Amino acid sequence: MQEVFGPEGLIAKTHPEYEHRPGQINMAEAVLRAFEQRRHLIVEAGTGTGKTLAYLVPAIAAACGSGARIVISTGTKNLQEQLMDKDIPFLQETLPAKFRAAVMKGRNNYACLHRIKRAETMPVLDGLDQIDQFDEVFRWSMKTETGDRAELSNLPENLPFWRHIDARSDTCLGQKCADFEPCFVTKMRQRAIDADVIVVNHHLFFADLALRNGAYGSVLPDYAAVILDEAHQIEDVASEYFGVGVSNYQIDDLLYDVGGLRLENNEVERELARISARVQRFADAFWVSFKEGRGLEGRFSLAPSRSSSPTMREDVSEPPALAGGSADDEEQAGMPALPGAPHNALDNALYRLETTLAILKEPPPDAENILRRVRELRFALNFLIKADDKQFVYWIERRGRGVFLRASPINVSGLLQDRLFAKVPTVVLTSATLSSAGNFNFIRERLGLDEAEEMIAESIFDFENQAVLYLPPSMPDPRSPQWGRAAADEVIKIVNATEGRAFVLSTSNAGMNELYERVAPQIDYPCFVQGSTSKGALLKKFRETPNAVLFATASFWQGVDVRGEQLSCVIIDKLPFAVPTDPVVAARQRHIEEMGGSSFYEYSVPQAVISLKQGLGRLIRSTSDRGVLAVLDPRVRTKVYGQQFLKSLPPCRVTSKIDELHSVFDDKTNVQSSMSKVTNA
Numbered sequence: 001m002q003e004v005f006g007p008e009g010l011i012a013k014t015h016p017e018y019e020h021r022p023g024q025i026n027m028a029e030a031v032l033r034a035f036e037q038r039r040h041l042i043v044e045a046g047t048g049t050g051k052t053l054a055y056l057v058p059a060i061a062a063a064c065g066s067g068a069r070i071v072i073s074t075g076t077k078n079l080q081e082q083l084m085d086k087d088i089p090f091l092q093e094t095l096p097a098k099f100r101a102a103v104m105k106g107r108n109n110y111a112c113l114h115r116i117k118r119a120e121t122m123p124v125l126d127g128l129d130q131i132d133q134f135d136e137v138f139r140w141s142m143k144t145e146t147g148d149r150a151e152l153s154n155l156p157e158n159l160p161f162w163r164h165i166d167a168r169s170d171t172c173l174g175q176k177c178a179d180f181e182p183c184f185v186t187k188m189r190q191r192a193i194d195a196d197v198i199v200v201n202h203h204l205f206f207a208d209l210a211l212r213n214g215a216y217g218s219v220l221p222d223y224a225a226v227i228l229d230e231a232h233q234i235e236d237v238a239s240e241y242f243g244v245g246v247s248n249y250q251i252d253d254l255l256y257d258v259g260g261l262r263l264e265n266n267e268v269e270r271e272l273a274r275i276s277a278r279v280q281r282f283a284d285a286f287w288v289s290f291k292e293g294r295g296l297e298g299r300f301s302l303a304p305s306r307s308s309s310p311t312m313r314e315d316v317s318e319p320p321a322l323a324g325g326s327a328d329d330e331e332q333a334g335m336p337a338l339p340g341a342p343h344n345a346l347d348n349a350l351y352r353l354e355t356t357l358a359i360l361k362e363p364p365p366d367a368e369n370i371l372r373r374v375r376e377l378r379f380a381l382n383f384l385i386k387a388d389d390k391q392f393v394y395w396i397e398r399r400g401r402g403v404f405l406r407a408s409p410i411n412v413s414g415l416l417q418d419r420l421f422a423k424v425p426t427v428v429l430t431s432a433t434l435s436s437a438g439n440f441n442f443i444r445e446r447l448g449l450d451e452a453e454e455m456i457a458e459s460i461f462d463f464e465n466q467a468v469l470y471l472p473p474s475m476p477d478p479r480s481p482q483w484g485r486a487a488a489d490e491v492i493k494i495v496n497a498t499e500g501r502a503f504v505l506s507t508s509n510a511g512m513n514e515l516y517e518r519v520a521p522q523i524d525y526p527c528f529v530q531g532s533t534s535k536g537a538l539l540k541k542f543r544e545t546p547n548a549v550l551f552a553t554a555s556f557w558q559g560v561d562v563r564g565e566q567l568s569c570v571i572i573d574k575l576p577f578a579v580p581t582d583p584v585v586a587a588r589q590r591h592i593e594e595m596g597g598s599s600f601y602e603y604s605v606p607q608a609v610i611s612l613k614q615g616l617g618r619l620i621r622s623t624s625d626r627g628v629l630a631v632l633d634p635r636v637r638t639k640v641y642g643q644q645f646l647k648s649l650p651p652c653r654v655t656s657k658i659d660e661l662h663s664v665f666d667d668k669t670n671v672q673s674s675m676s677k678v679t680n681a
């Protein structure tokens, strides 16, 4: 690794921004050892370590040496693109070993040739303005090599008809498809099979992991090792893919596809239309029957046990009803007063759809696929409505027009142990934030990772001189009525000291709006608030506007990179404890208490420490960055657990004097000796 990363190494000779980083070499050597010894590894590599190259180089060396395929999974598509467009091409030019890399995105990023052709005869467009857009997509689909919608950069991100033409697995005909050979997903898979290194994101990785050994096979080709970057996100992503879910969109899409079936027998086609209308009616009634969170957005616990009335059909092999004999069924389905009646009505209508599809003579390939989806939908709905598996938490999410019913495993550690850590010889987990108070107990416990080497890679940043941590001398309790005013006063003082150039990060929308409304009229710097435009546009404005102040919440706590003076201050209002009313968080906490543990110390505190580190990590992004970190929450000093937060922060100077903040921007030899120091020894 010295030959690659050392001061005289290959990277030093070719990389314009090369900096010698001992932490990077140590990490690269640890990753290489993990491959050689077939062990798991956890590495925390804070900003300034150069972790991407530190895992890519040994991964390439291991793949080329053993001929085994290695998967790299990132937290976001942006990071995937950065690896494929920047880091991997750089290494292909720099390293002597020749290697092939391929990117795999979720299937819904790719166009489906079969569905695009079918769309010509089906109404997929909602308005005239979409005709030009569809034409453009159609022409592009005939000439693109990848079929990846990222190439359509001049069209809006949320094309309304894309979901009717994407290559999602639900609607794929597989080898029965006439377009299987030129299919973009087939080609993507082939490129991945031919590659030494495959770059995916966590959603695709865990979707694949949940499917492996299942009836419908895996998405990724086999691999010998995986590197999971941004590994602090894994528990949440894994619980999404090991869970069960049904949404109103899913039923809408199913009925849309039923409407697209072209059958020889017109009478059966008409019957299917009648059944679809009935499913739609009962689905509408079903969704309306959920009171939880009605009129709001967010995630809400489901009241337990809404089922199971005796009318629910369990036996999917029951002889199918005759076409046209729908009156009894509708009557039965419409039984109003029983608990679970809306579900029974929907289930019966779906059952009728299922049985009608099952007896089609010479069904078109789409019909088989739709039949499978109806069966899966019925199964999922029954599971969700019964809600009797104690290992799951059942909840509902409302977002825009969407209603999502979900069941998530409360603890994914056993699943990950069985399906990932026991099966794949080397799993490397890395992130800028994985430890809490200097240890990895929390992440190991949550993910079920018993056997793993661990290291914290050293950053090249000189936090003592590059950053100062400001803790206000006195603040009220964050739950008190005085909080809002006091927090706003502190933000005003801080941004005046730093001349704006600040992110003010809140733990809630309400907190963000209150701070924005109180602070913006009282300062002379341009203020932006999250929600006023897209995240990308907001960041662009912030970067381009001198002395700006941006008020934001969770989505700006991670993955945001503003280098240089433009961002010289990050203010965090409250310690970012997960919202205890969130159904999944509440279930995890309850589970820890039931096992005799303390959910506060074993879950809430370490999880909040990791989030706080993410937020504060926005500040120092290069060796020349300087800035102020501010945590307004007094509990960081007044509570015993506050020590765990302080111990986990970068080793910077600490002050409670507002007039000392400027010192961090002075020459680094002028360090104020009156300040104390955060050490994480």
Ligand code: SF4
Pocket: 111, 112, 113, 114, 115, 167, 168, 171, 172, 173, 174, 175, 177, 178, 179, 180, 183, 184, 185, 186
């Ligand atoms: S194989 Fe599947 S994804 Fe590919 S074109 Fe056919 S239906 Fe679409």
